[in-house]
Amino acid sequence: MRLLGQIATRLISYVLVIAFGLTVVFFVPRFAPNDPVEAMLAKVSSQGAYMDAAQSDALRASLTDAFGLQGSLLTQYWNFVKRIVLTGDFGPSLAMYPTPVSQLIAQALPWTFGLLLTSTLIAWVLGNFVGLLAGWRPNRVSSRIMEGLAIIVYPIPYYILALVLSILFSYIWPIFPLTASVHGAPWTFAFIKSVVWNSILPALSIVLVVFGWWVISVKAQTTQLAEEEFSRYARLKGLPDRRILTRYILPNAILPQITFLALQIGLMFNGSIVTEILFEYPGLGHLIYMAVIQGDYNLLMGTISLSIIAVATATMIIDLIYPLLDPRIRAR
């Protein structure tokens, strides 16, 4: 019963957070000095289109309508919320007219999720494994080297690491593609191979950083847990090291990491945006960048609203899974 109450509270705060985020996204353009409609008009006329006053007024009116900018602030806000929450419709993209923004986002999302999910999982498994071993024997040379490496890698932002990796493996020693280009019919072997090949460098830059964090924190946790009473008891009972590590220490060392992961998702998403832009990886980050470059207002509002919803949802899912993983919370 108590668990149900907790879930309800979490869901309410999830809705409130998204409402707050969308409100911020709604009001930012209203306070910015540039009017998106005028910017678009200027762009059209700078490309050589000649319009008389009546035509440009008509264009102005239809752009105002397409951007959802007609009516009072309150109606605009209501339309904005209705567009995003109720229908999931962000209007048509202007740069790729008349493709709906929602369709462009639907194409980009699997790339971003695929990249972030796989690289986080790989980093999680590797980081826990190495961190656990290094924490178990903290004074070994190999443990120290591992921690040293982790400390060097962890503070570097993904995109800087991505840049270094692309300098090393695309320019100096060109074995990986500089920018992503996928070929082959969907879901054939050639297609999957080219997706994996194109994803290795962006994924590696995320894996290394997340791996670094995991090694640092799991090592610290493990060293501390190894000195607790229950580990000493297990050792005195004559249990093999491997069993003590996997059954006694690992579950306790992992749990705090999950809460940390929930807090970290926003930052990871930030990092993946820039990494995607640098590698021209066709995910959500790249779509945001295209929207900025082409002045595609609907696409910009759509992608940014969606990234807020995505990050809030991912955080909530982790928070909701947490009680299932931690028996102490479940039992209460």
Next chain:
Amino acid sequence: MRAFKLPKIGSFRLGLGLTLLAIFVVLGLILPWFAPTNPLTWYKAPRNQGASFSHLLGTTNLGQDIFWLLTWALHNSLILGLVVAFFSTLIGVFAGLAAGYSGGWLDRVLSFFMDALLCIPSLPILILLAALFGGQLSLPIVGLALILFNWPYPGRQVRAVALTMREREFINVAWFSGEPRYKILGRHIFPYIAGWSAANFINTVLVGIATETSLAVIGLSSAQQATIGTMIYWALKYQALLAQRYLWVGAPVLCIVLMFISLFLISSGLAIRSAAKRIG
């Protein structure tokens, strides 16, 4: 045994980090005053030179001296990071203390804002801002936005500490002996969060510089001022990599990597030290 070992690791990290940072402070806060000309100006030097005595790190495609440009970039990045960290920590500590110590509706409202801001990815909002400001954000606006997104980190942590402190005996004693609230907060609770706040301050310097850099690397920060990120952006834009002018890209990249490592060493060293102090 344990209690002695922790500060040792901590002070090793602190020492290494501070040494590295000292180099960057000299490079970024003192050397820019000695730059012969404004290093942003084009064609003040011959183009595409390699490293030499007159141009320590060579020159760019646009005839800028890379060494002096780098010192200016460091200067702007460091100052941005420091200002962001200062105000974020200040606001965060105040808000956290207020929320944790007074409780009630103030706590609920502040906690909601802190949680909501923590959940919202800051970079998309910054990109939105930059796009609407015509693809350019001036450094003060970037700084303001970063402060807005970074105060909740210290805020939440300080609130948690203040919540546990409220139940401690000596706070009650102070309370019953008629100490005013601000004195209890300042004299009795603040010392407990000072060490942690210092670590967080350094960490926020890192986050601030990193976020501005990420904005700049994709060309959305200020083009009027040099920062590490804009330096990387222009180097990439003018195909420094294809032309194999690795110094132009490499210098700012190496600089920022070393700076982040030193900041991380300092903040984790401080954190270890304050944790050890609390035990001992």
